[in-house]
Amino acid sequence: MKNSNRRAFIGNSAKAGVATLIALPALGAFIESCGTAKSTTGPGSNKLKTGFDQQPLPYAYNALEPWIDTLTMDIHYNKHAAAYSKNVKEAAAAENVDITKPLEDVLYNISKYSVKMRNNGGGHYNHELFWKCLQANATAQPTGKLLTAIIKHFGSLDEMKKQFSEAAKTRFGSGWAWLLVTNDKKLVVSSTPNQDNPLMNIADVKGFPLFGLDVWEHAYYLKYQNRRADYVDNFWKILNWNYIAERFNSI
Numbered sequence: 001m002k003n004s005n006r007r008a009f010i011g012n013s014a015k016a017g018v019a020t021l022i023a024l025p026a027l028g029a030f031i032e033s034c035g036t037a038k039s040t041t042g043p044g045s046n047k048l049k050t051g052f053d054q055q056p057l058p059y060a061y062n063a064l065e066p067w068i069d070t071l072t073m074d075i076h077y078n079k080h081a082a083a084y085s086k087n088v089k090e091a092a093a094a095e096n097v098d099i100t101k102p103l104e105d106v107l108y109n110i111s112k113y114s115v116k117m118r119n120n121g122g123g124h125y126n127h128e129l130f131w132k133c134l135q136a137n138a139t140a141q142p143t144g145k146l147l148t149a150i151i152k153h154f155g156s157l158d159e160m161k162k163q164f165s166e167a168a169k170t171r172f173g174s175g176w177a178w179l180l181v182t183n184d185k186k187l188v189v190s191s192t193p194n195q196d197n198p199l200m201n202i203a204d205v206k207g208f209p210l211f212g213l214d215v216w217e218h219a220y221y222l223k224y225q226n227r228r229a230d231y232v233d234n235f236w237k238i239l240n241w242n243y244i245a246e247r248f249n250s251i
C-alpha cells in the first residue's frame, strides 16, 4: 500500500477518537498486511521494533538523579542490561535465529525456544524499552489520545497509576509491571515474573507494552534498599509520556 493511503487510513482512524480503540485489532492486521512489517507479526510500527544489539543509553548516567542514581544507572545499563544482549545473541546463534529480524518475532513464540532465550530475550527487550520510557524533566502526565484511552479504560489517570503502582509494589521477587494494550485492545495493568513480558505467548496477560517498570532489586537497591515503594512512587516523575504516546499511536 502506498504511504499516502496508509497515512490517510490511520488519520481517518485517529479522527474516530476513542472509537479507534475498537478498530485496533483490524488496524494491527491491516498495517501488517501493508508490507511495512513483513517480517513480524503483532502490533507496533517497524520503527519501534527491537534489534538484538544494545542501543546507546538515550541520556547520561546521572540524568535521572535524584530519582535514579548515577551508579545504579551505570551498573544497570553496562552490566545487567548488557549481559542480556550478549546472552540473547548467544542463544540466537545456538538456535538458528536470524538476528537481522526483530527480537519481537522470537518473543511472540517464546515457548518454542530455550529458557536462555526466554530470560535473555525478555531481559534485552524489557531494558531497551525501559530506557526509552524514562527521561529527565518529564512532563507530569500524558495528553491527547493516550490520556483519553487511559480515562476510558481506568476511569482516571490516577486510577491507572494506582493499579500500576500496586502491581509493581506487590510483584513477589523480581519482575516487571506493565501498562499494555491487550490483544482485544483494552488498556490494562499487569505484572510478569523475572524477565517475561506481555509480548510472550506464555504471558498471563498478552499484548503490546506501552511502558514497564523494572522491579528487580538491581534497579533500585543501591539507593532505595528495601524501599521498593519509594522507587515506584518516584518512577512517575521521570516517565517519557511523549515516547509512550508514540507507542500507543503506532498500533
Ligand SMILES: [Fe+2]
Pocket: 076, 080, 127, 214, 216, 218, 219
Ligand atoms: Fe533491570
